[in-house]
Amino acid sequence: MTLTLWQRLDKTGRNLAPFAVTVMLALAGMIPVPLPGYASVAPFLTAVVVYYWAIHRPDLMGPGTAFLIGLLQDLLTGGPLGVNALVLVLVHWAVSSQRRVLVSSTFALMWFGFGLVMMGVACIQWLAFSALQATVLPFRPALFQALLTMAFFPAIAWMLIRVHRAFLQG
């Protein structure tokens, strides 16, 4: 089974799709939206993407990739380095420990699983920021961010399924 150069390039390009989509959503999540109070509860889009690809294509979205995306997000958002990296690696870990259940489950169960993961994410973010600031920060914004991300989950997942079918099957 020898592939020509073009076939190999094509395959590599397609395999990069999960990473590219994640970076694009990380950037899209930073678009300033002129709604009062929105910035503090803007959905954590990269968590959705890492969750989805870690279930369906763990070969293309390994823990290392999740770490790199988190690091990029840390650098772009100007927050303390390592927090998003930690969060996304832990999301990946949570998924890969339950992957057998999730990969054959219904959409509703996947959504429910994401809800649990997002609650964990909110707790970790809150803990990390509170520890780095050495104060107890209010937990509510993180909670609302988690809820909003859960509300956004079906839309993002639909888009990811489209990408998945377009680039990685066939």
Next chain:
Amino acid sequence: MKPRNSGSVVRLAAPLRALAQRFSFLLLVLASIALMMVGRIDALSVDSARARVTDAFAPILDAISRPAATAAHVVESVVEVQNAFEENQRLKAENARLLQWKQAALRLEAENISLRSLLKATPEPSSSFITARVIAAPGSSFLRTLVVTAGRRDGVRKGQAAIAGSGLVGRVIEVGEWSSRVLLLTDINTRIPVVLERSRQRAVMAGDNSDQTRLLYLPPEAPVQVGERVVTSGHGGQFPPGLPVGVVSSAGERGVRVQPNVDLSRVEHLQLVEFTLPGSETEPSSESK
């Protein structure tokens, strides 16, 4: 011999791979925590790395923020058309009132100039503006910053004040080649020396990641009234004195809270202000004003 050998290799490789995978999680978690430590210890190099990455992505952020801004404008203009009549009435009334204020201001300015010439008062510090567009805001519950399209090559420097329309927005904390980051008033790390305009009571304004800010170090018996204007005091030399910041929105047992003048979620353009103290004015600031 060969097939048996490779079989044992496979039998060995599977648990090894699993171990490596489990180990890689631990390694990555440790790496994240190490990065948090590095960020605390060596903030300077982390800042420069951050500025480089932000620079690299600034063109993309700039491009994708434009359609979003346009969409917001369209929605806003539809709402505005609906309220055009009442808005017009309100603005006419306000204009009449402002014209009176303009007369008062002109009279005071003339008086001020003549009194200054009598007193030989030191001139007001000069300032120069750099106007920049907001291209990104981190979607995070614990950060209040903005990324703008002006950097070192435009003359932005760390510590400059960021102003939008009617007041102070924040301060430049990180400068790249063509992008920079502004820490907003409401961020938990912000501390700004301010003074209450009427009572001249000094205080430090601090953010707490909510939409309003708090006043720290006010004496308990200080007479603070709701609606009193808060302006920068100029102490510390970081900001020019007298920049409007906000209005006291509540004063009570649980501290004094300030509503910033500028709606920080709607800032699209802001001015980065270079503020030079009169004593340090050695370089010719020809492009100022």
